[in-house]
Amino acid sequence: MPLTPDDRRQLYRFMCLSRAVEDAAWALAGQGRLVGRLYTSHGQEAIPVGAAYALRPDDVIAPMYRDMGMHLVRGVAPVEVFAQYMGKRGSSNAGKDSGLHIGDMARGIVGMISVLPDSLPVAVGVALAFKLRREPRVALTSFGEGAASTGAFHEAVNMAAVMKVPVVLVCENNGWALSTPPEREFATAAIVDRAPAYGIPGVQVDGNDVEAVHAAVAEAAARARAGGGPTLIECLTMRMRGHSIIDPADYVPRAQLDAWAARDPLAGQRERLAAAGLWDDAREAALQAELRAEVDAAVHAAEAMEDPLPGDVHTGVFAA
Amino acid sequence: MSTGSAMRTLTYHEAVREALWQAMEADPAVFLMGEDIAAYGGVYKVTAGFVDRFGADRVIDTPIAENAIIGAATGAALVGMRPIAEIQFADFIACGLDPLVNMTSTIHYRWGQPVPLVVRAPAGATWASAGPFHSQSPEAWFAQIPGLKVVMPATPADAKGLLTAAIRDPNPVIVLEQKYLYRRLSGPVPEGEHVVPLGRAAVARPGRDATVVAWGSMAFKALEAARMLADGDGIDVEVVDLRTIVPWDRDAVLASVARTGRAVVVYEAHRTAGFGAEVAATIAEDGFADLDAPVVRLAGLDTPIPAHPVLEAAYLPDEHAIADALRRLVAY
Numbered sequence: 315m316p317l318t319p320d321d322r323r324q325l326y327r328f329m330c331l332s333r334a335v336e337d338a339a340w341a342l343a344g345q346g347r348l349v350g351r352l353y354t355s356h357g358q359e360a361i362p363v364g365a366a367y368a369l370r371p372d373d374v375i376a377p378m379y380r381d382m383g384m385h386l387v388r389g390v391a392p393v394e395v396f397a398q399y400m401g402k403r404g405s406s407n408a409g410k411d412s413g414l415h416i417g418d419m420a421r422g423i424v425g426m427i428s429v430l431p432d433s434l435p436v437a438v439g440v441a442l443a444f445k446l447r448r449e450p451r452v453a454l455t456s457f458g459e460g461a462a463s464t465g466a467f468h469e470a471v472n473m474a475a476v477m478k479v480p481v482v483l484v485c486e487n488n489g490w491a492l493s494t495p496p497e498r499e500f501a502t503a504a505i506v507d508r509a510p511a512y513g514i515p516g517v518q519v520d521g522n523d524v525e526a527v528h529a530a531v532a533e534a535a536a537r538a539r540a541g542g543g544p545t546l547i548e549c550l551t552m553r554m555r556g557h558s559i560i561d562p563a564d565y566v567p568r569a570q571l572d573a574w575a576a577r578d579p580l581a582g583q584r585e586r587l588a589a590a591g592l593w594d595d596a597r598e599a600a601l602q603a604e605l606r607a608e609v610d611a612a613v614h615a616a617e618a619m620e621d622p623l624p625g626d627v628h629t630g631v632f633a634a
Numbered sequence: 635m636s637t638g639s640a641m642r643t644l645t646y647h648e649a650v651r652e653a654l655w656q657a658m659e660a661d662p663a664v665f666l667m668g669e670d671i672a673a674y675g676g677v678y679k680v681t682a683g684f685v686d687r688f689g690a691d692r693v694i695d696t697p698i699a700e701n702a703i704i705g706a707a708t709g710a711a712l713v714g715m716r717p718i719a720e721i722q723f724a725d726f727i728a729c730g731l732d733p734l735v736n737m738t739s740t741i742h743y744r745w746g747q748p749v750p751l752v753v754r755a756p757a758g759a760t761w762a763s764a765g766p767f768h769s770q771s772p773e774a775w776f777a778q779i780p781g782l783k784v785v786m787p788a789t790p791a792d793a794k795g796l797l798t799a800a801i802r803d804p805n806p807v808i809v810l811e812q813k814y815l816y817r818r819l820s821g822p823v824p825e826g827e828h829v830v831p832l833g834r835a836a837v838a839r840p841g842r843d844a845t846v847v848a849w850g851s852m853a854f855k856a857l858e859a860a861r862m863l864a865d866g867d868g869i870d871v872e873v874v875d876l877r878t879i880v881p882w883d884r885d886a887v888l889a890s891v892a893r894t895g896r897a898v899v900v901y902e903a904h905r906t907a908g909f910g911a912e913v914a915a916t917i918a919e920d921g922f923a924d925l926d927a928p929v930v931r932l933a934g935l936d937t938p939i940p941a942h943p944v945l946e947a948a949y950l951p952d953e954h955a956i957a958d959a960l961r962r963l964v965a966y
Contacts, residue, residue: 427737438706472699
């Protein structure tokens, strides 16, 4: 189904919301107002937004820490994000874990862990359940090009291919696995080159083009839903900040950053919308004002929430 | 708790099969996944015939991929299934330890989602030269993972009842089936529903003079030692079968030690930092006033488990070693 003008504006809005939330989080972290480290998706917002927007509400995502946009598209409110980042008692992890590890099966979100490739087999298992129950649902997981070097990646993709489960595998190749560039992670030209070796379709897309990501995921999800099994999608993008807020990333060449800065995914979508007559300066000003207010309110609401109590440490190890 | 059904004599192996079969019959969300479990029936034939009855959708042969088996079973559990993953040998779970340690067992603590997942793994030495990679008893690894329950049945009735409880539990549970006992041990097993609650030890044999705390096949060996001592030495030994390692039944162990005043903790895993060290430390800490002698540990050596029968026997505690330890303890 082609994107409507509304959809196209929504994609842009979600990317802008993601950037606004993460800009605010970056500032809060610098002021010591967050718990734990901060990892953001600056520069690669098009992938989580485009991917999640291509799914249905009853599909399940197993996102990673650079997928703020996926959470927002799934309905996680900015106040929930800030509460999570602040480790508040009423947050998803209630202060027991930190970062973007929000999990909520009611909204189809598997909470990630810091061992990033572990979400791959879990997503395969979610998809396996859908297949066994003959439900027309899809699981989607995302991972970096660095995580693709692990054994868990291989085991999961191979198992997904053999079992032909409805899973969409989104690689966000952002050029840096902490400080390690792709040529030190794999010897092929691209991650997507592996798809034929697993016997599954693979496609490489411009990860800074939200509509291209959306189209690729929509096609892969439709194939999965129809029984066609998994697809590997490699989205090329660039990590525009350090690995985490404490990483100055001085190993990244300036020219690489400059080249990608000229291809900012938000600016790209704004230009596409403007060229189609769907966007103008007045809309932009209104959107930015709205997002600023929304984010400010969310930060204040989150800060007003209760911190965990020492006794909470004991609760929830086991389900009753 | 059983529904008053008839008792039959089953082997440990048949009891495991019956628990799985009845769970598959009762709940369509239950399914099996693992290596060589469908047409081949598993290397120990625990699931032989299951695929014919329940179909390939519910008895799933997987690639050799322990990480993905446990990870995928976790994913299925998150969306309403009740997966039972078989790891071919407990030793091989090292290949799948990461998701169990980092993902599966932390989910409920981190974001409140139950993960009703059972991992079955044949464990322990066989006294049949299985060697370093098919003999390990890794319960202490799992006891260090908060959020994971650990079960080690020592009788056919418990093999059925504990596995049934594990399948119904809303948490990840690893069941370390004792392959030494699969076809060696028979006993009465209720025919119908039979659930043994997790976390409760059993006094497998009451006695006055000393307590043996053991689990898995060492509980079986401890009972043999107790019989030898009763017949030959007039020593009356109480055997406490722990049955569940996590959560473990401190109260039952301390109550037994209070009755006897003496305790030997027997386990076939490596002695140092084995789970028996935790049991012994707890008795020393919380049962000190009841003790008439130091707590003794009897365990496997701090070596890999060797293959040759001479070496394997030198590694493993047996009924004679247990009996000797008890004689010394009673004479203390």
